Amino acid sequence: MLEIAYSSFSCLLNARKQKDVLFPATLSFLIAILGILLCYVWTIRKSRKAMAPLPPGPRGLPIVGYLPFLGFDNLHMVFTKLAAAYGPIYKLWLGNKLTIVISSPSLVKEVVRDHDVAFCERDPSIAAQVITFGSNDIAFDSYSSPGWKTRRKILATDMLSNANLNACYGLRREQVMKTVWDVYKNIGKPFDIGKLAFITAINVTIGLMWGGKLRGREGAKIEGHFKDLSSEIMVLLAKPNISDIFPSIAQFDMQGIERGMKKILQSFNELFDSVIELRMNAATEKEKVDGMSEPKADFLQFLLDLHKEGEDGASSLTMNEIKGILMDTLVGGTDTASTTTEWVMAELMQHPEKMDKVKKELVDVVGLNNVVEEFHLPNLSYLNAAIKESFRMHPPLPLLFPRSLQLGGYTIPKGSRVFLNMWSIYMDPNIWDNPSEFRPERFLDDPDKFDFRGNDFRYLPFGSGRRKCPAVSHGGKMLSFILASLLHSFEWKLPQGTELELSCKFGIVVKKKTPLRLIPTPRLTNLDLYKE
Numbered sequence: 001m002l003e004i005a006y007s008s009f010s011c012l013l014n015a016r017k018q019k020d021v022l023f024p025a026t027l028s029f030l031i032a033i034l035g036i037l038l039c040y041v042w043t044i045r046k047s048r049k050a051m052a053p054l055p056p057g058p059r060g061l062p063i064v065g066y067l068p069f070l071g072f073d074n075l076h077m078v079f080t081k082l083a084a085a086y087g088p089i090y091k092l093w094l095g096n097k098l099t100i101v102i103s104s105p106s107l108v109k110e111v112v113r114d115h116d117v118a119f120c121e122r123d124p125s126i127a128a129q130v131i132t133f134g135s136n137d138i139a140f141d142s143y144s145s146p147g148w149k150t151r152r153k154i155l156a157t158d159m160l161s162n163a164n165l166n167a168c169y170g171l172r173r174e175q176v177m178k179t180v181w182d183v184y185k186n187i188g189k190p191f192d193i194g195k196l197a198f199i200t201a202i203n204v205t206i207g208l209m210w211g212g213k214l215r216g217r218e219g220a221k222i223e224g225h226f227k228d229l230s231s232e233i234m235v236l237l238a239k240p241n242i243s244d245i246f247p248s249i250a251q252f253d254m255q256g257i258e259r260g261m262k263k264i265l266q267s268f269n270e271l272f273d274s275v276i277e278l279r280m281n282a283a284t285e286k287e288k289v290d291g292m293s294e295p296k297a298d299f300l301q302f303l304l305d306l307h308k309e310g311e312d313g314a315s316s317l318t319m320n321e322i323k324g325i326l327m328d329t330l331v332g333g334t335d336t337a338s339t340t341t342e343w344v345m346a347e348l349m350q351h352p353e354k355m356d357k358v359k360k361e362l363v364d365v366v367g368l369n370n371v372v373e374e375f376h377l378p379n380l381s382y383l384n385a386a387i388k389e390s391f392r393m394h395p396p397l398p399l400l401f402p403r404s405l406q407l408g409g410y411t412i413p414k415g416s417r418v419f420l421n422m423w424s425i426y427m428d429p430n431i432w433d434n435p436s437e438f439r440p441e442r443f444l445d446d447p448d449k450f451d452f453r454g455n456d457f458r459y460l461p462f463g464s465g466r467r468k469c470p471a472v473s474h475g476g477k478m479l480s481f482i483l484a485s486l487l488h489s490f491e492w493k494l495p496q497g498t499e500l501e502l503s504c505k506f507g508i509v510v511k512k513k514t515p516l517r518l519i520p521t522p523r524l525t526n527l528d529l530y531k532e
């Protein structure tokens, strides 16, 4: 077509010199131009039909995009404000990364149900790759990596099976009772509730993994500041890193995020190495004495056996994969549970009439002459509703993120990062009546309506689809067991002169900004019940 136009144009120039051919030359030039125009319009229309447009979104600056305007204080809240201006699906350029934010149940369904496989990928940041031994874990590895499926199955189906969890009840009970005893010994003194819940959750988790407290020299070193390390991981994981946005300058690690993560990784690596070495040496010693090894029936042994099998068989796990799974379980599992415990307690302290309902229910179901047992938990409807309500108002992970494909009539290019802003859905008055009010009663009418299984896209505290939390049952049980035990065993009050405040601090797990500190007094009638 261009050739025709060009030849017509030169023809026209020539015709100026030869007046007798002027008319036919002009005509053929105009026809060619018209042809080009028609062809152009047709091509554009066709391509528009084939490719839906990108979603709308705010303009940013060249190179950095919208990054300088985000502030990154509470990203889920900033995203919610932008949804009010740009609708339930919008785009942002964060540096050279196209970011899509989704804030409606129907679009969330398209991602996690209708196009689950396409949106199952992760796009791990440098910080995430470092702390997970090179994405050798479950949370940050690619869906298409063959190792991911094996690791997820090992955790979700083998390690956290109902049968295994039931078998470990004694262990959970022992750790929760230990916490109750520790509180009792320090009655009248203020407790940091998040820390208390964290230590309980970490001891329950460690008990499941290698049966005991943090061990060895490295264990003792790490135990004291384990919660701080874990919080630091969550903050570094959520911090926007210039190295991720501009990979060409990643080697300079300008914000020191990679260095910070490597330092934390070193502590965990030493801990894992020491625990694994202890276990392997113990097995060898036993073998020397008895001629056979007697493996302990805990998760670490299960993982190490898979590692051994792999020496010549198919179902191998590398040492880095074992450490990746331990990291997910240790950090991912404990931080979410302890953060939620703190939020539920804070909301109940803020609403004494709801606290009274929880306490009355505990007296009715458990009785003041008993401690809470796990079989009581399903009957604690009001406490369970308060936990659900806390998940709605303070979801530990308000943003979930897979990616790519056409969604809601828009094209989302491969490689873009997609956030599912659940918090925005939880705060939508068209979906939840008075959404900023803490009202557990909204979950009481039909307790099965909003469960943790991820089938109702208005409420996904554990995510949904192939990448939903593999520990829904274990996480839920651990959380309500800790909460019920703390609330049943003690009355809690704020230290004199302090006030409650409920603001949050952004991280991959969103936490309470200021720690909740409360003073316990005994509540049980038989004081012997407090003893370990």
Ligand code: HEM
Binding pocket: 138, 139, 140, 152, 328, 329, 330, 332, 333, 334, 336, 337, 340, 396, 397, 400, 401, 460, 461, 462, 463, 464, 466, 467, 468, 469, 470, 471, 472, 474, 475, 476, 479
């Ligand atoms: C109150 C407790 C917990 C809550 C609220 C919670 C919540 C979540 C959420 C929202 C996700 C993201 C799902 C998605 O992207 O769609 C997730 C992923 C994950 N959680 Fe949990 N979780 C909890 C406890 C645990 C525990 C105890 C463990 C380990 C024992 C665990 C291990 C994981 C792992 C490995 C993933 C990544 C799954 C994947 O990418 O395939 N979580 N969790």
